[in-house]
Amino acid sequence: MKSQRIVLASRPAGEATALNFRLETVDTPPLAEGQVLVRNHWLSLDPYMRMRMNDMKSYAPPVAVGAVMVGGTAGEVVESRHPDFRAGDTVVAQGGWQEMSVLDAAQKGVLRKVDTSRVPLPAYLGAVGMPGVTAWVGLVHFIEPKAGETIVVDAASGAVGGIVGQLAKARGCRAVGLAGGPDKCAYVKEELGFDACIDYKAHRDFASLAAALDAAAPGGVDGLFENVGGLILDVVLSRMNAFGRITLCGMISGYDGQPMPITNPRLLLTQRLRLQGFIVSEHMHLWPQALKELGEGVAGGRLKYRETVAQGLASAPGAFLGLLKGRNFGKQLVKLT
């Protein structure tokens, strides 16, 4: 059986471009014992993939040049040589940027069955998947929000940020988002129910962004869920209350290799702040609790999210590059079937 896949053609020098990717057509290999063949219906595009394109020290090895780009997928089992799976099962998987994936079902975290009776299949790549659990772990486990506190999250209309604010609201906090442009900000406030949202594109320097934050968070900031870094981190840091908590989930503003210092780390000391970097896959014991709250929230209609869908595997590089520039709205998916 022929199918398509996208490999890393070359490493980016600075900004990633479409030339760093290559579309290939390959034969699906026969299954070995314990393997499962999955037809991927949906591919998830996420900012972390940009870091995996670089050959640098990080929490996960880089994607090799010539190898299939990594990525979460949702789809259907076509053929199985593992007793836990059979043809027709709906699954989420680490399927990569390809139409068909051969997966070792016994390998941890690679493949799991999901129930699509109350949660739509692509939501398992967003609100009820890795991005949603990332929001939950960073907020609930690391920031430890208390009712009445103010929580700030950037990339607030995105797959992670949108969930962070809604989970914070459910815990009695004031939720303040940052997003790019008036449409995203309106969505964050009106649809997601944040108390305030700052259009960072309208505030390009420290003084302007700080004034906007002072208006949105008049009592200062107790928790920061950081996806972006750079100027936003500097500004929010300057408004942190004593004993505030910062969780570093992403630093998308520096993924192309730009310098991105924390200008005034003295504040970490004088405000007695805690800052924690984390990777959601290293906190597997928290996933069941997180997925329970997230799944019930989506099934019950309380937890809202938006998806941007690109059509066909060939559109994945362009959609991914747009994601890095904030051109998507909500969770970026690729529909493969």
Add this chain to the structure above:
Amino acid sequence: MKSQRIVLASRPAGEATALNFRLETVDTPPLAEGQVLVRNHWLSLDPYMRMRMNDMKSYAPPVAVGAVMVGGTAGEVVESRHPDFRAGDTVVAQGGWQEMSVLDAAQKGVLRKVDTSRVPLPAYLGAVGMPGVTAWVGLVHFIEPKAGETIVVDAASGAVGGIVGQLAKARGCRAVGLAGGPDKCAYVKEELGFDACIDYKAHRDFASLAAALDAAAPGGVDGLFENVGGLILDVVLSRMNAFGRITLCGMISGYDGQPMPITNPRLLLTQRLRLQGFIVSEHMHLWPQALKELGEGVAGGRLKYRETVAQGLASAPGAFLGLLKGRNFGKQLVKLT
């Protein structure tokens, strides 16, 4: 009764100078009910005092211009109108830069009796006092060292840093210090028993300091007790192992207002580090446990420290300015009697 005191004459513009201090002779006021008059034998000089000279947002209010400089003291009760104290008691107190102090004994943390039978009085301002407890809280409570890990501390010959390394060694860790000059480094290694000590004055740029750290900590760094900031923090950060812990206790390199960014905070994310700023006076519940280990260590001769003693109150400003430049060796004290 006449006595001398030193007040903040003016706020520093950049680097502090002797002109920011003024020596005054005053009359000791009569005691009110609940007050105690103490003759201070020893004044402690500590880096945090530099921050209190600035009018800026921090964990404690600045010293008012014209007010007595804050500081820990050790001395003897001369007169008491509080039932818990009587003339002749040896005490440590928040007595300030002055020969005689009138203290409200009921105010928390202001005055306590100490036993000098096994621990010398000035040690209660160092290894068995605020600096020692700072070392204990930062290392034991925040860094949470495990046997076999590598712990780095800067200002390693100082009152805090010297204790950090010895407590780390007692917990089965590799202790690596940074100190200024070959004499201090020899002391840190040979007298305090650190595994290695780097003379930061011999390594003024990133590459040179990083190479020295690689030699001293070939397995990378698991815990950093940070007193200095700036280049040292940047270099150690680049050598942190996954899940490392950094405790920010001081940033003496920036106390004059110099910019002191963290150049590459992306490492906090990719190495999943935890960074925590803290102030020892906000962790009073840990003091008894810390003082027990520290007091027993000093009484038993296991815990070592060194003191630099300036003679007479008038010498305090010069000694303090020297401390900020690292001219002291070990704990800086002023002998007032």
